[in-house]
Amino acid sequence: MATLESIRKRGGVLILIFVGVALLAFVVGDVDLSRLNNRNKIGEIAGEEITFNDFREKLIQNEENAKIVNNLPSLTEEQQTMIRENTWQQLIAEIVMGGEYEKLGIEVTGDELFDMMLGDNMNPMIRQLFTDPATGAMDIDQARATIRQLIEAPDNTPQKIYWLNMEEQIKNSRLQEKYNALLSKGFFITDEQAKENALNSSAGSDISYFVKSYASISDSTIQVSGSEIKEYYNARKNAYRQPESRRIEYVNFTIEPSSEDYTETQNWIKELAEEFAETPTPAEFTDLSSDVKFDASYLGKNEITNIELATFLFSGGKGVFGPYLEDNSFRISRLSDTKMLPDSVRARHILIAPENNDFLRAKSVADSLADLLRKGADFELLARQYSTDQGSSVNGGDLGWFGPKTMVQPFSDTAFFAKPREIKVAITQFGAHIIQVTEQSKPVEKVQIATIQKEIIPSQKTLNKVYNDARTFADGVNTQADFDKKLEEQGLAKRVASVNSGDPEITGMEDSRELVRQSYLTPASGNVIKNSEGNSIFETGNFYTIAVLTAINEAGFTPVEGVAASIKQELIRKKKAEILRKELVEAIQGSESLLSAAQKAGAEVKEAAGITFNSFQIPGAGVEPGVIAAATVLEEAKLSEPIEGNQGVYVIMVNSRTAEEVSPETITNTKAGMQQANMYRVYQASTALTENAEIQDLRYKFY
Numbered sequence: 001m002a003t004l005e006s007i008r009k010r011g012g013v014l015i016l017i018f019v020g021v022a023l024l025a026f027v028v029g030d031v032d033l034s035r036l037n038n039r040n041k042i043g044e045i046a047g048e049e050i051t052f053n054d055f056r057e058k059l060i061q062n063e064e065n066a067k068i069v070n071n072l073p074s075l076t077e078e079q080q081t082m083i084r085e086n087t088w089q090q091l092i093a094e095i096v097m098g099g100e101y102e103k104l105g106i107e108v109t110g111d112e113l114f115d116m117m118l119g120d121n122m123n124p125m126i127r128q129l130f131t132d133p134a135t136g137a138m139d140i141d142q143a144r145a146t147i148r149q150l151i152e153a154p155d156n157t158p159q160k161i162y163w164l165n166m167e168e169q170i171k172n173s174r175l176q177e178k179y180n181a182l183l184s185k186g187f188f189i190t191d192e193q194a195k196e197n198a199l200n201s202s203a204g205s206d207i208s209y210f211v212k213s214y215a216s217i218s219d220s221t222i223q224v225s226g227s228e229i230k231e232y233y234n235a236r237k238n239a240y241r242q243p244e245s246r247r248i249e250y251v252n253f254t255i256e257p258s259s260e261d262y263t264e265t266q267n268w269i270k271e272l273a274e275e276f277a278e279t280p281t282p283a284e285f286t287d288l289s290s291d292v293k294f295d296a297s298y299l300g301k302n303e304i305t306n307i308e309l310a311t312f313l314f315s316g317g318k319g320v321f322g323p324y325l326e327d328n329s330f331r332i333s334r335l336s337d338t339k340m341l342p343d344s345v346r347a348r349h350i351l352i353a354p355e356n357n358d359f360l361r362a363k364s365v366a367d368s369l370a371d372l373l374r375k376g377a378d379f380e381l382l383a384r385q386y387s388t389d390q391g392s393s394v395n396g397g398d399l400g401w402f403g404p405k406t407m408v409q410p411f412s413d414t415a416f417f418a419k420p421r422e423i424k425v426a427i428t429q430f431g432a433h434i435i436q437v438t439e440q441s442k443p444v445e446k447v448q449i450a451t452i453q454k455e456i457i458p459s460q461k462t463l464n465k466v467y468n469d470a471r472t473f474a475d476g477v478n479t480q481a482d483f484d485k486k487l488e489e490q491g492l493a494k495r496v497a498s499v500n501s502g503d504p505e506i507t508g509m510e511d512s513r514e515l516v517r518q519s520y521l522t523p524a525s526g527n528v529i530k531n532s533e534g535n536s537i538f539e540t541g542n543f544y545t546i547a548v549l550t551a552i553n554e555a556g557f558t559p560v561e562g563v564a565a566s567i568k569q570e571l572i573r574k575k576k577a578e579i580l581r582k583e584l585v586e587a588i589q590g591s592e593s594l595l596s597a598a599q600k601a602g603a604e605v606k607e608a609a610g611i612t613f614n615s616f617q618i619p620g621a622g623v624e625p626g627v628i629a630a631a632t633v634l635e636e637a638k639l640s641e642p643i644e645g646n647q648g649v650y651v652i653m654v655n656s657r658t659a660e661e662v663s664p665e666t667i668t669n670t671k672a673g674m675q676q677a678n679m680y681r682v683y684q685a686s687t688a689l690t691e692n693a694e695i696q697d698l699r700y701k702f703y
Contacts, residue, residue, distance in 0.1 A: 502697070
């Protein structure tokens with residue numbers, strides 16, 4: 001285990017990602033094994049059926065890997081969720097991309113894998129594990145020796161599991177690199193293409209223009225028929241693809257403290273006031289009584305946000321201040337201690353980081369160095385020689401000026417309570433620090449405050465009342481008609497949400513994953529959604545929620561009815577553009593200048609300078625690619641034809657054109673930029689393959 005422990009320390013972060021894919025976290029429920037039977041299918045990828053048992057076996061392996069690699073006895077719910085999603089993405093990569101690699105003859109040979117693991121071309125992932133972060137150097141012989149120990153470790157040991165996982169990551173990464181390299185050959189940029197692009201970027205046009213806005217015509221004057229909407233929809237049907245989703249309507253019953261809960265909490269804290277005022281140990285009393293532990297910080301008067309409390313503490317206030325209400329809790333506060341402390345200090349330090357988590361050894365080294373410094377040793381020299389804080393050691397350990405909240409608490413307390421030039425040793429999570437304050441601001445009076453706070457939460461009586469209100473609403477509600485009738489009778493407002501099977505929750509509702517799952521398990525729209533126990537009341541964070549499934553949207557094309565409104569607006573815009581185009585054609589005819597045409601059209605002439613083919617927008621007009629394109633090719637001093645734009649219909653004239661000389665260096669840089677942009681298209685290939693693999697994700701049946 002020593003080898004693995006060494007690698008863990010060098011790795012530095014929780015290793016939960018076994019394949020380089022984006023993680024989509026979602027909150028999961030318990031697996032309902034009664035659903036398995038012969039419906040054990042959890043999904044389908046590129047025609048290959050994935051059973052629950054197949055998925056679960058791989059999931060358990062990945063969970064065990066994560067625990068072993070990170071030395072964890074168990075995983076948090078968030079970590080489990082991440083690994084579940086990662087396991088699904090891992091299956092997609094293996095099936096979809098694995099098939100593509102095989103078809104194209106892409107492989108990683110044994111010799112090639114050995115070279116990446118132990119050879120001269122060692123993978124950067126492995127190099128990083130064995131690189132000393134302090135020096136940036138790597139002992140290649142030591143790394144190879146450690147790797148051989150991992151390879152030769154017995155099967156099913158943590159070392160062997162770790163190494164096999166590492167091999168899989170590196171192999172998959174190499175396969176993807178080869179695939180990307182193959183595709184990139186199809187996106188080669190020639191010198192002529194780069195030169196043309198550079199010339200387009202350097203050639204600028206100064207233009208004058210006027211525009212007739214679509215807003216000048218009222219929408220109500222434009223008629224769009226249902227047949228026109230259908231014709232437009234059919235011609236562009238691929239633009240209206242939709243993922244599988246569910247539409248729900250729901251009502252929330254808010255769980256919040258009652259006035260009685262406020263009173264009970266206030267009375268509870270009042271009863272502590274006398275004893276709190278008299279206790280000689282306010283810090284201990286606070287830790288035993290308060291929802292929030294004692295804060296040992298010392299604050300100046302201006303650092304206390306509650307002005308009345310600050311006045312009380314700095315005017316010799318005796319006893320207890322409060323009760324007072326702040327951040328949904330009742331509080332009482334009293335003075336714990338007073339000191340004269342600086343607002344900021346300048347200090348230097350020497351950090352001795354623990355090796356193998358041996359803090360006692362680090363403190364022993366720090367104490368020895370501190371003794372040397374007290375006897376007159378050179379602080380800057382020792383800092384450069386011994387400090388593992390590379391950022392400050394080059395400056396002799398100097399950290400500059402900092403405030404009391406800048407550093408971690410033990411370091412900050414030591415620095416702010418120390419006398420100038422005094423040598424002190426402090427222990428933090430980073431190791432042992434030898435600290436010396438070199439300068440400090442003028443000390444001012446600061447106070448340490450003991451505060452007991454009690455959060456105001458709903459009592460069981462309040463919870464019962466809210467639940468009964470939800471129960472009264474839910475009784476007899478089985479269909480959408482029942483739901484709508486109850487809403488009207490009780491004068492309640494419904495909410496609407498569209499959810500996907502993998503959504504962790506509904507926006508604004510914590511712990512609502514189960515409601516999302518059950519919306520997919522509800523067999524037909526128009527029915528109230530019920531949980532696995534047949535109850536229609538869901539507890540979603542601070543709400544009791546009753547919901548009805550109103551629509552099941554299968555993956556495919558959005559029905560024309562679902563996009564009719566947006567299509568109608570687009571057709572209205574197009575009809576307006578045709579009307580305005582005809583008006584502007586008449587305005588242009590017989591006009592000798594842009595100004596005269598604009599006057600006929602009742603429009604104002606505007607100017608825009610330096611428009612190039614690669615311009616993103618036109619000053620004063622916005623994003624208008626059609627107008628920009630016309631400006632780069634239109635003959636100078638000639639009126640354009642009307643140009644349909646995003647905001648209206650334009651007429652432009654190019655006043656002058658400038659073209660800077662394009663240097664070979666500019667062409668080279670342009671080519672590099674174009675090739676980099678094309679790489680994005682290469683990376684899109686994997687996404688396109690996944691989208692075309694007809695993936696059926698049924699994980700919501702189990703999680």
